[in-house]
Amino acid sequence: xxxxxxxxxxxxxxxxxxxxxxxxxxxxxxxxxxxxxxxxxxxxxxxxxxxxxxxxxxxxxxxxxxxxxxxxxxxxxxxxxxxxxxxxxxxxxxxxxxxxxxxxxxxxxxxxxxxxxxxxxxxxxxxxxxxxxxxxxxxxxxxxxxxxxxxxxxxxxxxxxxxxxxxxxxxxxxxxxxxxxxxxxxxxxxxxxxxxxxxxxxxxxxxxxxxxxxxxxxxxxxxxxxxxxxxxxxxxxxxxxxxxxxxxxxxxxxxxxxxxxxxxxxxxxxxxxxxxxxxxxxxxxxxxxxxxxxxxxxxxx
Amino acid sequence: xxxxxxxxxxxxxxxxxxxxxxxxxxxxxxxxxxxxxxxxxxxxxxxxxxxxxxxxxxxxxxxxxxxxxxxxxxxxxxxxxxxxxxxxxxxxxxxxxxxxxxxxxxxxxxxxxxxxxxxxxxxxxxxxxxxxxxxxxxxxxxxxxxxxxxxxxxxxxxxxxxxxxxxxxxxxxxxxxxxxxxxxxxxxxxxxxxxxxxxxxxxxxxxxxxxxxxxxxxxxxxxxxxxxxxxxxxxxxxxxxxxxxxxxxxxxxxxxxxx
Numbered sequence: 001x002x003x004x005x006x007x008x009x010x011x012x013x014x015x016x017x018x019x020x021x022x023x024x025x026x027x028x029x030x031x032x033x034x035x036x037x038x039x040x041x042x043x044x045x046x047x048x049x050x051x052x053x054x055x056x057x058x059x060x061x062x063x064x065x066x067x068x069x070x071x072x073x074x075x076x077x078x079x080x081x082x083x084x085x086x087x088x089x090x091x092x093x094x095x096x097x098x099x100x101x102x103x104x105x106x107x108x109x110x111x112x113x114x115x116x117x118x119x120x121x122x123x124x125x126x127x128x129x130x131x132x133x134x135x136x137x138x139x140x141x142x143x144x145x146x147x148x149x150x151x152x153x154x155x156x157x158x159x160x161x162x163x164x165x166x167x168x169x170x171x172x173x174x175x176x177x178x179x180x181x182x183x184x185x186x187x188x189x190x191x192x193x194x195x196x197x198x199x200x201x202x203x204x205x206x207x208x209x210x211x212x213x214x215x216x217x218x219x220x221x222x223x224x225x226x227x228x229x230x231x232x233x234x235x236x237x238x239x240x241x242x243x244x245x246x247x248x249x250x251x252x253x254x255x256x257x258x259x260x261x262x263x264x265x266x267x268x269x270x271x272x273x274x275x276x277x278x279x280x281x282x283x284x285x286x287x288x289x290x291x292x293x294x295x296x297x298x299x300x301x
Numbered sequence: 302x303x304x305x306x307x308x309x310x311x312x313x314x315x316x317x318x319x320x321x322x323x324x325x326x327x328x329x330x331x332x333x334x335x336x337x338x339x340x341x342x343x344x345x346x347x348x349x350x351x352x353x354x355x356x357x358x359x360x361x362x363x364x365x366x367x368x369x370x371x372x373x374x375x376x377x378x379x380x381x382x383x384x385x386x387x388x389x390x391x392x393x394x395x396x397x398x399x400x401x402x403x404x405x406x407x408x409x410x411x412x413x414x415x416x417x418x419x420x421x422x423x424x425x426x427x428x429x430x431x432x433x434x435x436x437x438x439x440x441x442x443x444x445x446x447x448x449x450x451x452x453x454x455x456x457x458x459x460x461x462x463x464x465x466x467x468x469x470x471x472x473x474x475x476x477x478x479x480x481x482x483x484x485x486x487x488x489x490x491x492x493x494x495x496x497x498x499x500x501x502x503x504x505x506x507x508x509x510x511x512x513x514x515x516x517x518x519x520x521x522x523x524x525x526x527x528x529x530x531x532x533x534x535x536x537x538x539x540x541x542x543x544x545x546x547x548x549x550x551x552x553x554x555x556x557x558x559x560x
Binding site: 032088173174175176177179180182183184186187189190191192193234237238239240242243 | 384386
């Protein structure tokens with residue numbers, strides 16, 4: 001655990017953990033509202049947003065892409081709501097229609113536009129580039145106290161940390177309304193809680209987490225982290241606050257185990273190349289869900 | 302009926318509804334309904350399935366948006382007086398697998414006191430436990446809600462409403478699918494509320510207990526079909542009209558006669 005770790009692994013590991021936890025937190029409420037699919041939807045619809053942002057600005061820069069992604073997420077949420085109301089269909093069906101169409105549109109846009117010269121492709125969108133987020137300016141642990149070296153941190157790291165902070169604050173401040181509206185919407189309304197605003201806030205928070213995480217780690221992790229850690233946590237406890245903490249633990253553990261296994265696992269089995277960290281993190285979270293689904297203390301509840 | 306006069310004055314009524322129309326889609330579910338709840342009394346809202354009983358309550362509370370209509374609570378707009386109302390939704394309207402405990406559900410009734418970040422203090426816990434004791438559920442405080450029977454779940458919902466310390470209690474089918482002991486416990490609590498001068502309105506589906514449990518009835522089948530004290534308004538004629546001939550005559554006469 002020396003200089004090599006700090007340079008190559010510290011930043012991707014932290015980004016992975018922050019992204020996983022930021023998605024898992026709103027994922028808990030989406031799960032209990034049976035809206036888990038919305039994480040899936042958001043992570044798909046950001047693709048056209050990012051492509052459009054690239055076509056408009058002609059560059060792969062973080063802020064235009066994040067704005068494009070956020071805009072696409074917002075368009076998707078509005079579309080889903082209007083299809084649900086006008087078409088009188090189940091929200092799941094509305095989401096399914098919107099996110100597949102928008103993702104498909106994003107793929108078409110990608111193919112038609114001249115993006116061959118830049119690193120913007122479907123694989124990148126799916127798996128992200130976690131392994132490439134290295135900290136070249138570091139020379140060892142002491143670099144953490146070196147302002148010059150800290151300047152060289154991958155910008156995804158502070159961005160993801162900020163996103164996690166925002167998501168955590170939202171969860172903490174609106175804990176009671178979130179819980180009340182999720183459990184008993186009608187009753188929450190009689191208490192004067194702005195139910196629709198809280199629901200919208202939750203979706204927007206999920207969208208922010210998804211877009212920031214997508215930028216850093218790709219959509220596979222986003223989709224997995226919205227569902228797997230909360231679903232695993234639900235089977236560990238019958239108390240919502242405990243469920244939240246379990247989901248945070250499972251998300252962080254998935255990120256750490258997944259990253260380490262992706263980097264070193266194949267070598268242990270004699271293979272020469274590492275595998276995608278994002279893919280491995282998602283796989284680990286799925287395996288945890290499978291294990292807890294067979295031995296967890298509150299499976300049937 | 303001189304005694305009926307103060308009951309029809311909206312300014313005196315805990316809940317006065319005027320011209321309420323609610324529609325899901327094309328067909329109105331509740332059409333141009335007026336209702337004036339009598340202060341300090343227990344009122345049953347009765348009518349056949351799909352008659353708009355629950356919808357009437359929800360629209361009065363603005364849980365569903367009415368197409369038109371005007372609601373006053375103790376003579377003031379609902380928004381100003383919402384804190385004086387406790388609402389008990391249908392038990393089946395929530396997911397009882399939700400990860401929470403009985404005491405926690407009762408504490409939800411204290412949201413107006415606690416706000417976003419207010420600490421839950423010992424007095425809040427004590428109050429919530431007193432409310433649980435009132436419905437005979439004090440031993441279940443730390444039980445996960447999914448482990449309760451239907452009747453116990455209903456009592457927890459009632460305890461949550463008690464925690465709100467309201468003046469007007471609106472209950473949606475509080476006796477649906479509960480055991481006899483729970484029905485007894487709930488009606489005792491409701492009658493004790495009346496004894497304290499509170500007002501109770503309940504959507505009710507069991508015609509055979511209307512007479513024993515309630516003072517007033519409100520009959521609805523999309524439109525208002527009758528309203529007033531049991532003796533005057535809960536008659537074979539009004540019930541037959543409300544249920545549109547779906548009940549046998551002998552049955553109705555039996556139900557609506559004094560025991």
